[in-house]
Amino acid sequence: xxxxLDHNSFVSDVFIDEKISELNNISVKIGKLVxxxxxxxxxxxxxxxxxxxxxxxxxxxxxxxxxxxxxxxKTISNMPLFVSNGSFFGNFEKxxxxxxxxxxxxxxxGSRMKVYKKIYRASPPLLAIETLTNSNMSFIAxxxxxxxxxxxxxxxxxxxxxxxxxxxNEIKNGEKYCWVSSSNGANIYSHIMNRSTSEVELSGIxxxxxxxxxxxxxxxxKNKVLCKITKMINIKKVPNLHDQTIKRTWTELLENxxxxxxxxxxxxxxxxxxxxxxxxxxxNIPTISIFEKYGYLGVSNLIFGIIEGLxxxxxxxxxxxxxxxxxxxxxxLITIELC
Amino acid sequence: MLKNKVYIIEYEMISPxxxxxxxxxxxxxxxxxxxxxxxxxNTDGFPFKKAAEVKQDLSYLYENEKEVIKKASKIxxxxxxxxxxxxKSKKRxxxxxxxLKEEETGTILGVxxxxxxxxxxxxxxKNYTHMGLDPVPExxxxxxxxxxxxxxxxxxxxxxxxxxxxxxxxxxxxxSILTACVSSTQAIALGYQSILNNEAKVVIAGGTDSxxxxxxxxxxxxxxxIPETATGTECIPFDLNRNGTxxxxxxxxxxxxxxxxxxxxxxxxxxxxxxxxxxLDGYKITAPDxxxxxxxxxxxxALSNSGLKSSQIDYINAHGTGTKHNDDLELRCIGKALGxxxxxxxxxxxxxRHGHAIAAAGIQELCLLLxxxxxxxxxxxxxxxxxxSEEFNLLRENxxxxxxxxxxxxxxxxxxxxxxxxxxxxV
Numbered sequence: 001x002x003x004x005l006d007h008n009s010f011v012s013d014v015f016i017d018e019k020i021s022e023l024n025n026i027s028v029k030i031g032k033l034v035x036x037x038x039x040x041x042x043x044x045x046x047x048x049x050x051x052x053x054x055x056x057x058x059x060x061x062x063x064x065x066x067x068x069x070x071x072x073x074k075t076i077s078n079m080p081l082f083v084s085n086g087s088f089f090g091n092f093e094k095x096x097x098x099x100x101x102x103x104x105x106x107x108x109x110g111s112r113m114k115v116y117k118k119i120y121r122a123s124p125p126l127l128a129i130e131t132l133t134n135s136n137m138s139f140i141a142x143x144x145x146x147x148x149x150x151x152x153x154x155x156x157x158x159x160x161x162x163x164x165x166x167x168x169n170e171i172k173n174g175e176k177y178c179w180v181s182s183s184n185g186a187n188i189y190s191h192i193m194n195r196s197t198s199e200v201e202l203s204g205i206x207x208x209x210x211x212x213x214x215x216x217x218x219x220x221x222k223n224k225v226l227c228k229i230t231k232m233i234n235i236k237k238v239p240n241l242h243d244q245t246i247k248r249t250w251t252e253l254l255e256n257x258x259x260x261x262x263x264x265x266x267x268x269x270x271x272x273x274x275x276x277x278x279x280x281x282x283x284n285i286p287t288i289s290i291f292e293k294y295g296y297l298g299v300s301n302l303i304f305g306i307i308e309g310l311x312x313x314x315x316x317x318x319x320x321x322x323x324x325x326x327x328x329x330x331x332x333l334i335t336i337e338l339c
Numbered sequence: 340m341l342k343n344k345v346y347i348i349e350y351e352m353i354s355p356x357x358x359x360x361x362x363x364x365x366x367x368x369x370x371x372x373x374x375x376x377x378x379x380x381n382t383d384g385f386p387f388k389k390a391a392e393v394k395q396d397l398s399y400l401y402e403n404e405k406e407v408i409k410k411a412s413k414i415x416x417x418x419x420x421x422x423x424x425x426x427k428s429k430k431r432x433x434x435x436x437x438x439l440k441e442e443e444t445g446t447i448l449g450v451x452x453x454x455x456x457x458x459x460x461x462x463x464x465k466n467y468t469h470m471g472l473d474p475v476p477e478x479x480x481x482x483x484x485x486x487x488x489x490x491x492x493x494x495x496x497x498x499x500x501x502x503x504x505x506x507x508x509x510x511x512x513x514x515s516i517l518t519a520c521v522s523s524t525q526a527i528a529l530g531y532q533s534i535l536n537n538e539a540k541v542v543i544a545g546g547t548d549s550x551x552x553x554x555x556x557x558x559x560x561x562x563x564x565i566p567e568t569a570t571g572t573e574c575i576p577f578d579l580n581r582n583g584t585x586x587x588x589x590x591x592x593x594x595x596x597x598x599x600x601x602x603x604x605x606x607x608x609x610x611x612x613x614x615x616x617x618x619l620d621g622y623k624i625t626a627p628d629x630x631x632x633x634x635x636x637x638x639x640x641a642l643s644n645s646g647l648k649s650s651q652i653d654y655i656n657a658h659g660t661g662t663k664h665n666d667d668l669e670l671r672c673i674g675k676a677l678g679x680x681x682x683x684x685x686x687x688x689x690x691x692r693h694g695h696a697i698a699a700a701g702i703q704e705l706c707l708l709l710x711x712x713x714x715x716x717x718x719x720x721x722x723x724x725x726x727x728s729e730e731f732n733l734l735r736e737n738x739x740x741x742x743x744x745x746x747x748x749x750x751x752x753x754x755x756x757x758x759x760x761x762x763x764x765x766v
Contacts, residue, residue, distance in 0.1 A: 021480040022472050038699060050624060055551065081619065085517060088452060096457075096554070100475070104468040117384030120557050128558040129624055129752065131452050133517035138753030141621035147633055149617045150755065151525050154517040155496045162514050165658045169536045190477045197488045209604055236442040236510040240500050242405070310761050328488065330513070 001169045002215050003225035003339065007307055009211030010057040010066035011294055012186075017318050020188050028191040031207030031295055036060055050129045052090035054185040055136045058210045059143050062181065065212050074244045075177065080149040083137040084159035084182040084281065087190035091129070098122035102199035136183045136210075144240070146179055156326040157265070158234070160302040164334065165232055167215045176217050184298035194268055194298070197327040202269040205295035211303040213328040219339070227313050233333035239328040246272065247277045250323050253333040257285075259321040265290035265301035265309050266325030276325075280330070306336060313338050344598040344606035346764065347625040349435060350590030351428035352706040353420050355391040356693045358428045359755045360591075367718045368737065371690050373599045374573060374585055379416075380553050381457055386567040387560060391587035391694025392551045397423040407487045408502070414459065414482070414491050416549040417451060420590030420699075421499050424547075425506055428533050435594060438604055441510035445539040446500040447530045448592070449522025450515050451548030451555075451698035455479065458553040500668040503543050503592065511539040517698075519683050520658070520751035522546050524701025528757060540600045545592030556586055564662050574695075576659035576688035577666050577733050579725040584660040587694020589703040595606035610709050613647060613744070616640030620754025625658035626664055628753055631672040637756035638676035638746065645760035647744055649677035652684050654717050654745040656704050658687020660695055665750065673748075687734045691721045702747045705759065712742045712763035741766065 012031030018277035020026040031051045041063035043056055051059075065074070102118045124130070132138070132153045141147055149170060153159035156185065160182045167178040184190075186206035195204060219225050233253055253261070262285050267273035273291045280287050290297065290305050297304055312320060313336065322334045353361065355373030365371075373391035374471050382388045400423045401409065410441050412419035433550055457464065460478055467474035482491040489498065500513040512533070516526045523546025550556055552613030555657040564582035570643055571678060574585035618639035622628035642649060655673060666688075674681045689707060694702050711717065719734040726733050746760045 015472045015711065019473075020476050021379065024479055024480050024484070026480060047581040047624065077621075096475075097556075099457070099554075100468065103457070103464045103474075112381055113383035115384070116381050119553070120385050120560065123554075123557040123561050125561045126625075127557070131558075132450050132624070132752055133753060134519055134521075134751065134753045135624065136519070138619070138621075138624055138755065140621040145621055147621045147636075150518075150619050151617075152517045154515055158497075160514070165538070166532075166664065168530065169538075188476050189479075189493060192476060192483065193490070193493045196483045196490055197495060203666070234512065236512075238441065238504045238508060238510045239488075239513070241498075241501060241505060242407070243489055245658055291381060326497075327495060328497060339710060 002168050002229045004054065004227050004229065005214040005225050006065060006068065007211060007213045008061040009303065009307055010061050011209030011305055012207055014320060018188050022288065027203055029203065029295065030186050033057055033208050037307040050126050051135065051139065051292065052185050054105040054183045054208050054210055055139055058136050058181065058183045059139050062140050062144050062212050075189040076145045077147045079146045081137060081140060081146045081165040082166045082180050083152045084163045085133065085152055086134055086184035086298040087155065087187060087193065088092055088131050089187065089189045090185060105219060136181065140181060143180065147263060155299065156328060157297050157298055157301045157324050157330055158330045159325040161234060161332040167194040168229065168232060171215055171217045178215040179212060181210065181212045182300045182303045184208060184300040191247060192297065194251055194327050200269050202271045203223045205267040206268065207295035207297050209294065209297050209300045211300060211302065211307060213303065213306065224309050225339065227336045228339040230337045231333065234332040235330060239330055246329060250331055253323065253331060254321060256281065258286065260317050261285065261312055261320045261337060262287045262322060263290060263305045263322045265305055267291045268296040306334065309336050343535060344448065345534045345600050345612045346596050347593045347610040347709065348590065348596045348601065348606050348608055348610065349432060349594040349707050350709055351424050352589065352703060353393060353424045353427065354589045354693050354703050355393050355587055358395055358686060360706055363707050364714045364716065367716060370721055372721060373694055374505040377551060379551050385560065387565050387649050389568050390685045391585050395587060397460050401426040408645040411489050411491050415494065416552060416588065417547045418499065420549060420588060421502065421547040424590045424592065425503065433656045436507055439541055440509055441508045443511060443540040444507060444509040445511035445513065445533060446507065446543045447507045447516065447526045447548030448500045449515040449526040449698045449701065450496045450517060451522065453493060454552050454554040456552050463469050498744045500548055507543050509543060518751055518755050519753060520697050520700050520757040521755045521757040523697035523750045524749040524757040524759060525617065527593065527612065527701060527705060527759060528617060529611040530623050531615065533626065534595060534597045539594065540597045542595045543592050544595055546699040547590035548696050549588035550586040550697060551588050559586060565618050573722060574661040574691045577663040577692055577720055577723045577727050578723050579727050581663065581666060584662055585690060585694040587696040589699040590697035591699065591702045591706050593705060596702060597678045610764050613762050614641060614644030614758055615760065616644065616758045618756045622754050624753050627668055627750065629668065631668050632676065633754065634668065634672040634750060634756045637758045638672060641746060641758035641760045647760055649680035652741065652746055653742040655684055655686045656688050656708050656745060656747045657688045658748045658750045659690055661690060667727050669748065670731050682730055685717045685732050685734060687720045687736060689718055704747050707746055708745055708761060713765055715739055715741045717742065
């Protein structure tokens with residue numbers, strides 16, 4: 001059996017309107033993080049330079065969580081770490097503004113050699129590190145000491161299902177603990193990436209947030225575990241890359257479910273969320289929408305679904321299904337139960 | 340308890356030295372290096388001019404592909420390389436594809452960081468900028484306006500694993516691993532693991548990446564890991580005078596299958612994944628841990644998880660990037676992990692031949708290793724003149740030798756260490 005020992009998370013509640021395309025009149029609401037710069041766990045100044053904001057808060061919350069437990073150094077360094085990650089560009093313009101300016105001025109220059117020389121000079125020296133896809137995982141390792149089996153999955157919301165599944169397998173194969181993290185950075189690039197793969201009827205709402213979950217093989221001696229994970233399943237069908245229509249088949253996953261509550265996610269806008277809600281209404285089980293609480297959290301949808309579920313388990317609900325659909329229509333289910 | 344076996348039953352690769360796996364061995368024996376002046380990006384004005392690029396036009400390989408994929412492949416090089424790798428092997432793989440079951444087959448690919456090829460759209464960027472608009476979002480929105488789930492640029496990274504899933508009818512999962520230079524090595528390791536964990540009976544594992552694009556090429560150049568050819572230095576793994584790596588590109592995959600699948604379908608396996616080691620440095624984002632503790636542990640774990648002794652290893656295909664940071668440390672860690680035996684084992688890096696394909700490094704080097712096993716050949720460190728260590732068997736000439744067991748090392752930015760232990764099943 002796999003238990004959830006504990007968790008910690010961060011999410012934005014400050015939203016701003018971002019124009020994506022003036023010409024196509026497309027905009028999106030984006031959740032911007034307020035950074036906890038006063039935290040003792042805030043990363044060092046040199047590391048901050050190459051971190052996205054979501055990674056900075058991921059590092060703070062990871063250390064806060066680890067500090068609650070007196071794991072031995074050996075336990076920490078052997079602990080597996082599986083991460084899911086969303087968009088990797090914090091701010092594309094910021095990174096490449098000087099390069100883009102070279103292009104802008106290129107008409108004035110006669111020689112291509114001069115243009116490319118300027119581009120090379122204008123490129124930021126740490127761009128490769130700033131956009132490193134495993135940045136969150138490597139910084140978690142650096143700040144916490146977790147050094148075991150690892151991977152970063154990405155970058156649609158099902159990645160967290162895969163990271164958690166890998167975590168459960170580690171526990172099944174004998175590990176005492178496993179750390180699973182997600183970090184989603186919302187920005188105009190994540191929305192450009194997501195919007196054409198899924199139905200977006202109204203303006204999208206994307207949010208920045210992430211979290212950490214410690215999985216445990218045993219009910220901890222000193223600390224009570226929060227719940228057990230009793231089921232993880234996904235729809236085993238190949239997504240159709242040539243059809244954008246959402247086909248809701250969550251009921252296949254929910255067959256024989258005994259849960260008292262369903263927590264769902266997947267929508268990027270209110271129009272799709274409404275249809276998801278309508279679809280689930282037929283099951284006659286109370287539902288909670290993660291989109292309605294936080295907006296679209298991408299890879300962090302499932303982590304926040306589980307964290308939401310834990311609040312209700314604390315209040316006595318025995319079994320909860322946490323379901324998600326990624327932008328390619330891939331559906332997954334995680335059942336958590338009181339223990 | 341004996342663990343189940345996970346076999347490699349097929350593989351395919353598009354590499355700067357081989358347009359398909361069958362071309363690998365000829366390139367190795369003839370000591371071909373793909374290091375040449377870059378065509379696809381204008382490097383006039385750059386302090387380096389060379390990279391390992393797939394020079395051939397690949398579009399003929401996938402001329403029967405859907406129009407939207409063909410169009411996207413013209414812009415997204417990672418997608419093009421993968422699409423070409425699939426079409427290269429399509430006919431040969433049909434008998435296997437026909438026996439796969441959707442719910443028992445998965446895909447897992449290591450994928451490199453996304454970068455819009457700005458150089459293709461210089462005019463558009465200028466126009467949008469002169470109109471007072473943010474050029475890149477406007478351009479991306481324009482390019483992605485179609486009625487398909489396939490973006491022309493800025494696709495979710497899973498597009499690659501879903502593309503292969505569509506071809507192989509792989510419904511169990513479609514995963515993407517995003518861990519820089521170990522991405523495809525981890526994809527193979529986790530593909531192996533998912534078969535052992537009964538998540539699938541067959542997994543198509545591999546990766547795709549290209550550094551031959553304006554943004555990544557400048558980014559890696561500015562980071563100081565690409566040697567400045569103007570000064571006369573090249574990518575020379577394990578040499579005292581090494582100065583950096585050779586930017587590359589590649590895509591490929593192996594088909595991993597459970598023992599049960601292989602037995603039921605009477606398939607003769609090519610290789611076996613014996614096990615892997617995988618660890619994190621937790622040191623610094625910009626440099627490997629100089630103590631090498633975690634790197635050593637990854638090599639040790641690859642051996643112990645495979646039930647192998649160091650004396651059984653016939654060859655180590657090293658990560659050997661040719662950078663100052665990596666090569667000395669890698670040798671030290673091999674020495675610590677394998678003990679005295681390490682000094683006898685032939686070691687070479689092949690990156691001076693095919694370049695560093697970052698997220699596709701692991702799959703390129705595994706496919707190459709499988710060909711080396713087939714032809715009993717161990718490649719030399721092609722350009723090595725002054726070895727950084729005399730203690731190790733750093734090959735200076737290609738060697739004929741049977742390889743039964745080999746290690747394939749890859750290490751990534753941010754301190755991730757992944758090592759595969761492979762058995763030759765053709766022996």
